Amino acid sequence: MRSLLLVVLSAGLAIAEDGLNAWLRYAPVPGASGNTFPSAIVALNKTKSSPVYIAGQELQKAASVVVGSLDQYMTATNSKYIPGLEVDGFWLNVKGSSVQIVGQNERGALYGAFEYLSRLAQGNFSDISYISNPSAPIRWTNEWDNLDGSIERGYAGPSIFFKDGYVVDNVTRVAQYARILASIRINGVIINNVNANETLLSDRNVQGLGRLADAMRPYGVKLGISLNFSSPRGFGGLDTFDPVDPAVIAFWGNVTERIYHAVPDMAGYLVKANSEGQPGPLTYNRTLAVGANLFANAVKPHGGIVMFRAFVYDNHINESNWKNDRANAAVDFFKDLDGKFDDNVVVQIKYGPIDFQVREPTSPLFANLLQTNTAIELQITQEYLGQQDHLVYIPPLWKTVLDFDLRVEGKPSKVQDIISGERFKRPLGGYAGVVNVGTNTTWLGSHLAMSNLYAYGRLAWDPTSDPQAILQDWIRLTFGLDPAVLSFITQMSMESWPAYENYTGNLGIQTLTDILYTHFGPNPASQDDNGWGQWTRADHNAIGMDRTVSNGTGFAGQYPPEVAAVYESLETTPDDLLLWFHHVPYTYNLHCRKTVIQYFYDAHYAGAETAQTFPVLWSTLKDKIDAQRYEDVLFRLNFQAGHSIVWRDAINEFYFNKSSIPDAAGRVGNHPYRIEAENMKLCGYKPVNVTPFEMASNFRAITTSSKSKSGTASTKVDFPSGTYDIGVSYYDVIGGKAKYQLYLGDKKVAEWKGDNEDHLGHAFSTMLDGHSATRKTSKGVEVKKGDRLRIVGSPDGGELAPLDYVVFLPAGKGIVD
Ligand SMILES: *[C@@H]1O[C@H](CO)[C@@H](O)[C@H](O)[C@H]1NC(C)=O
Ligand SMILES: *[C@@H]1O[C@H](CO)[C@@H](O)[C@H](O)[C@H]1NC(C)=O
Ligand SMILES: *[C@@H]1O[C@H](CO)[C@@H](O)[C@H](O)[C@H]1NC(C)=O
Ligand SMILES: *[C@@H]1O[C@H](CO)[C@@H](O)[C@H](O)[C@H]1NC(C)=O
Ligand SMILES: *[C@@H]1O[C@H](CO)[C@@H](O)[C@H](O)[C@H]1NC(C)=O
């Protein structure tokens, strides 16, 4: 007999944690020392590449039990068949010191082992006996890794899969990743960018695929790849990639044979075609179904699947036509193809009709494909949601879609029941989560962002589960069982999506980020006047897309009648999607009785205020979390608090400027606690205009006059004597690490560098804009009226120590200016 404590004795608060083990830390559980476990582990398969063997290894790290697949279990123990187990499912039976973990298959046995360990790690030693089965067969991630090692929308360092044009030699991290995925029951990974590079098909890389698959196989995780549709021409040397051309068919047959030779259990292909300028079957006037079936035929003999993305749209549509609408594209392209896809094709549909926005209505395509397999595409990587530098716990957003009842043919038709295959009796379906992990030991670049990955797996397995309950499992596994830790991280995480929506884009207007550049900071003007179709149609009087059938783009009519009727009418459209479906004056009164414009102002203030509480809550956990993770997270939460104010002011200024309607509470454009840098006494600094204008307080900032000499901005402090939190708003641009020193009289209050890129793991912008704008706050500073405030900025490279303003917030008054 031995205790769980013995196994993991060394893990404790004193030891820094780098995040590599994610939620699989097997940390000591308080009060567990009295609990003992059986001393023998009986893993019923000794083959090292077997998930059952791995299950035994995992269990060895904590406890001991009998684990195996159903067949193995019946043979080894002479037991009866266990009814009710489905593919990948497991039975977990704990009775005192006797533990049985039986998977329907080997993968299921491993899932059961992780489930058991998760219970122990959370301090739950109670007897239980239950069967758990997956909601859907496809539970995959999509990684957007490029062969050169970069990752599209990746925020955690370079690829774990590729380097310098080839598959990596060292697959340690790949196996570690597979372990993490297996623990949340993910069974497939598409390892390369949907914008696929055809050189993946070279002999050397195909051999590399075999190496990656070998590393993941023991964890029950299958490998799949994205294909470039035009490879027959670009790679195969043909003069066409027409999907019905016999030479093209032969080319793909040959490629597929070669890959299955290296990876006999390859999961399948992911195809992005005719989207955002990419080639596809439409290039040859063939339907998307013909294109998808080309690959389906090639992988069918091997049991492979083709995931075909529904993200097909024209990115050159003309906004001057009131009826044009990118949101219509998916149904327009796919509806008539229903029933034309082969049985091993799955149409992969983003949760909303546009692109991973902070709020979107459920994609109506789920209600238009009744004879086609479908999967939902969710995004764990936070492309439009703060890029892992803002805490945003996304599952509550996903749940709005998974739980949405589309009322197809007047019957209950929740999205989760459509993609599971149940509603329309389809053989396949499920989940694709865009994850984009990198080589950073935190996997996603941020410790807290890992809750999204954890919850993704849990929801794909069981979409009826509660996002807060999942979150709390993750918190206990990741940070331990302290009640304050549980309570505060729960509070921050559950408030994070509503807060982010509040300070980015409200009422269904979308994330008002810069869609033409990095998708990070604010730039509402970038939504309109281009062909991308993420329009707001904001003018002096009104805002929103008219997507009604009666007078607009007709998008509302893509839903089944009951749902369409709700969205067609202003009265019944919920406030949080109002501007998605309707074009209304800024003075329109919402159900909540505010006008649209006042709601914008209030929500932006409320959201930014909520974000200010995150670092405060986190700071109270200082003694309860290891220093490394504590500091990493604190840095990000402080960044978010500052950047939420950048967002708030930019959006509010922008719509104040557009509408000329003042904020009833008098906040917008009125900042009594600020000193504008351009109004200070400048020496070696010069004022600059910032574009767009709303990205600087009072529309102007300052930069040093020279690339090599320091500048000074100074002024007399005119605020009453007292204790203040002093915030300095500046810009941290790509291309240098300027130095800043803040003085009050002769006393140095703070000193820092424009080196966010080193802490946040990615750089934002070369310009003074909403991506680079940031704030450094020094708390609890004693200030005397008449003190001389002085900032010395020393430029570095292309970073001319840019400054926007300084703000003096009376400490403890809850003022956010
Ligand atoms: C043991 O695991 C290997 C690899 O997964 C598998 O091929 C083999 O069939 C398993 N043995 C039994 C008896 O199930
Ligand atoms: C342990 O798990 C069981 C079953 O999942 C649950 O009913 C019980 O409340 C849990 N107990 C504790 C102490 O968490
Ligand atoms: C494809 O990858 C190769 C090798 O990294 C690279 O040379 C080439 O530029 C890439 N092609 C595209 C279109 O990115
Ligand atoms: C492979 O990568 C792992 C983890 O990154 C590292 O610890 C190990 O030293 C590497 N092995 C070799 C041979 O480079
Ligand atoms: C796909 O291949 C074609 C050439 O065949 C190339 O022009 C295109 O850029 C490729 N796409 C990507 C994302 O590499």
Ligand SMILES: *[C@@H]1O[C@H](CO)[C@@H](O)[C@H](O)[C@H]1NC(C)=O
């Ligand atoms: C694929 O094509 C190459 C080059 O034409 C050829 O050498 C190889 O034998 C083919 N492989 C298969 C599996 O058809």
Ligand SMILES: *[C@@H]1O[C@H](CO)[C@@H](O)[C@H](O)[C@H]1NC(C)=O
């Ligand atoms: C494309 O196909 C449609 C119907 O199959 C046909 O009417 C049309 O003329 C074709 N266009 C071209 C450019 O081949």
Ligand SMILES: *[C@@H]1O[C@H](CO)[C@@H](O)[C@H](O)[C@H]1NC(C)=O
């Ligand atoms: C959009 O349509 C309008 C009106 O038909 C036309 O004047 C304008 O040139 C078009 N814009 C583009 C970019 O095609």
Ligand SMILES: *[C@@H]1O[C@H](CO)[C@@H](O)[C@H](O)[C@H]1NC(C)=O
């Ligand atoms: C991980 O990223 C952080 C910044 O987010 C950086 O400070 C750290 O050095 C990175 N570590 C590794 C191993 O890449």
Ligand SMILES: *[C@@H]1O[C@H](CO)[C@@H](O)[C@H](O)[C@H]1NC(C)=O
């Ligand atoms: C109807 O559409 C026109 C554009 O065609 C637009 O100007 C008008 O505001 C819309 N009317 C209503 C009531 O939304």
Ligand SMILES: *[C@@H]1O[C@H](CO)[C@@H](O)[C@H](O)[C@H]1NC(C)=O
């Ligand atoms: C979001 O804004 C609304 C409207 O001002 C407010 O009622 C709500 O409390 C805010 N929520 C968060 C989390 O900031």
Ligand SMILES: *[C@@H]1O[C@H](CO)[C@@H](O)[C@H](O)[C@H]1NC(C)=O
């Ligand atoms: C809006 O901004 C423009 C350009 O910066 C400026 O000319 C105009 O006066 C501003 N309008 C309001 C109402 O602030």
